[in-house]
Amino acid sequence: MSSSGATTTLARVQSCLERLKAGDPSARHELISVSCERLGGMAHRILQDYARVSRWVESGDVLNEAVLRLDRALKEVRPENAHAFLQFAAVQMNRVLIDLYRSLYGPEGMAAHHHSHHASKSSDSNRSLADASDLASGPESQVERGEMQAIVHEVVDSLPETERQVVNLCFYNGLTQEEAGQILGVSARQVKRYWRSAKHLLYEKLSTRNLVP
């Protein structure tokens, strides 16, 4: 989890929401920027890891799409407080990342086409992705890994509420455990345990699909 810059994230979100309530239209766009900064870092790293496809997809493209998605969504939803906004933003970021992985590794995905033997392999629904758990392995495992990561983001939605909120705050929004605790009204230690629990539950959900060893 990120520890740097998180203080400013929460403070900026709170400040933007206050300005938004006061009728400052630029606050809405700054809110979007806050989320996109974090998302931009994630997209950049994803594309760095999948170097073969990043020649077609730039993190800027991902961000532009995210900006438009958040912009549209914020026209319909008016989050009342920082917690509501951060949860809302996390959902949007979650969807952008799933779309990104799917665009890379779905049936029409660039990476899938780039490695046709992997694409055909991934079409076998009964296969186990256990071998893909060796995350340090070479580029041959990237297609499977991309699929798995898309699934990880998908199953976040099915976590118990508290764990999901912690994932949304700390993972997607990059808040520190102290700040997440402040928002949720629990100690940083407790946030850390929820976070650990979330990872454990995610692992279990993947293992029921035979996606992890």
Place this chain on the structure above:
Amino acid sequence: MSNDGRIDELLDRWEDARERGQPIGVEELCADCPELATEVGRRIAVQETMSRMLDLEDTALSRGPTTIEQLRRNLFEKLPQFEFVAELGSGGMGVVFKARQVKLNRMVALKVLRAGTLARTDELERFRHEAMAVAQLQHPNIVQVYDVGDVDGLPFLCLELVDGGNLAEFARGAQQQPSDAARLIEKIARAVHHAHQRGIVHRDLKPANILLSSVSDHRREMSPGADDAAQFEPKIGDFGLAKYVDRQTGNTLSGAIVGTPAYMAPEQAAGKGRDVGPAADIYALGAVFYELLVGRPPFQGDSPSSIIAQIVNGEPIAVRRLRPEVPRDIETICHRCLQKDPAKRYQSAEALADDLRQFQNGEPIRARRVGIAERTWRWCRRNRMTAALAATAGILLTIILAIFVMQAVEASPQGTRITVQNAGFEHGLDHWKQVTDFDPNDSLTPEQEEVVRIQLQKSGVTTGESYKGKCSLELRCGPYGGGVSQQFDVPVVHGGRITVRAWVKMPNKGKAKNKVLSFTIQGVRDVQVVWTRAVDMGDPKFLGPHSRWTRLQFSAGALAAVDSFRIVLTTGNGKGKGPDDCVYIDDVEVWVSPE
């Protein structure tokens, strides 16, 4: 304490130790409770797996020299072939140094990318490969890449030193002379075409990426009248490498890429990365051209998202609306580049350059203006709701108008229209008072005035010398036989020759034999008949085929100037049975001319 509680505590200890940078193993962790070691070990493995899967591991982003001073020292120690001269600038992407290449004794720019920008070995390799491809570009308007390499994983580029700043600094939002802008964009377009032909797309053309080198003193002497813009030679920087150079990490990423979308093609702004090709560079050239002409980019907004939304959905304001003195051809060329659909832009940067050359040579350009039909269609596409409402309102209005017209046509009594020429109520009223011996000092009652008004409208107004009145009448046969008549007065001060012309028709020819149409001229006050002519409507020489109008003309000869005259048209005896049992008379013209 339950096992779960103890395991939680052990995992807390494990995490704390890791965060302190002093990781401990499972055995040490569970030294006091070896029975939990297996479960704790399993849970730690799960945590590590999921952390990797969620990309929570540290990457190389934070590694490497952290200060510019450290970076400079490190770089020039490892690259003795260069001598440090000055720091030219720094940003999220790294630092640019001015350096002297010792062996060749030439000044160069060393651009060092930030640590971690290219974290993976294979990506660094790809960067090196593409940079070498760009280094093959030899064009006077492209910044030459001399060399590419890395020092301890820090990639660097050795570039041609361009000393005149960049176009953004030069223009500073000022409007440039259209001819200067055309010259500049033509040069850049030819350079872009050179790269496109070799499969290299810039993707991030903007004024800040167009560097300016000073024109040599010799050339300046050759063209002493040239203005400021002509003193510089444009050179495109970061060709094909913009995606590396501008790529930043962490908090500044969105600011760098999304923060300057003003020159981004719609397909780029919409996130269609796969569709971004040479046409995106042509769009960007158009956007830069636009800014040089009007002093601002095609779209502006208070946030990147609003600019992106405009790029995708909006149309730029026409150049000449913002600056009317810009030649129409220049506007056409600029907007051709800014087309939303890549297929509608210039098909190559060379075609754009050629059109700009044609303009500068005073020759006709090849681009055509977007027609009003297409502009309307685009407006409708952008404003679907408004367009739909306008179309619906238009249709409704048309229907309502049609209904009104139909009702008016149905309601208008045929043949009772009087067309008044030389009209003027006051003038006519004076005349009426004269001819009727009405005391001019008396005022008319409203009823009298209305009678006079009607009479004057029917009869027209004399000029005193000649008169042409016009009326349409419908003379229906009475339902029980007998004639009906209508009359109109012709006020004539002086006598003269009276000629009557009229168009008549008798729709029901079969029953016309017993009908007579009489034209009578008589005095108004003493009702003395001075002239009459009867027409047998059954006479085939007057009546044409069914429903056809026939022209009649009679001349009454010279009349005394004693009175105004009344024209009376009367149908003869006949028994009307239906709407067709009538004589239609139209355009009755009465000419009163001096003898």
